[in-house]
Amino acid sequence: MSFSVRFTEEAEADLLRHYEFILAKDSTDWALAERALEAVQHAIHGLEVSPFSYRKANASNPFLRELVIPFGASGYVALFEIDSGDTVTVLAVRHQREDDYHYQK
Template identity: 65%
Template sequence: MTYAVRFTLEAAADLDRLYDFILQRDATDFTLAEAALQAIRNGFATLRTSPFTCRKARSDAPFLRELIIPFGRSGYVALFEIEDSETVTVLAIRHQLEDDYH
C-alpha cells in the first residue's frame, strides 16, 4: 500500500523557514540548505510506504505521529497524521533543537 503525502500550509511554511534559517547563518551555503531539504524529502519516503512505523506523538491519538529525520548531529522532526488508508498529512516540521512545533 502506498500513501499520498500532503502538506498543510503551515508545514510548507516550516520548510521555507528551516531553509531560510540555514541561509541566514551563511548566505553562501546553498549546499547545506539543499542537503537539509533533501534529507527531509528522503524522510518523507517513509510516510509513503510505512507511516505506522513512526512513533506516536501522543498516547491518546494513535494516528498522530512523528517522523525523525536524521541530518548531521541532530536532524528534524515532522508531525503528521494518518488521515485514512490512502493519505498522510504533514502538519508541521521542526529542527530537533527547537522547543516545539510552530
C-alpha cells in the same frame, strides 16, 4: 499499500523557515540548505509506504505520529497524521533543537 503524502501550509512554511535559517547563518552555503531539504524529502518518502511504523506523538491518538529525520549533529522532526487508509498529512516540521512545533489544528 501506498499512501499519498500532503503538506499543510504550516508545514510548507516550516520547510522554508528552516531553509532560510541555514542561509541566514551563511548566505553562501546553498549546498547545506539544499542537503537539509533533501534529507527531509527523502525521509518523508517513508510515509508513503509505512506511516504506522513511526512513533506516536500522543498516546491518546494513534494516528498522530512523528518522523525523526537525522541531519548533521541533530536533525528535524516531522509531525504527521494518518488521515485515512491512503492519505498522510504532514502538519509541521521542526528542528530537533526547537522547543515545539509551530502549527495549529
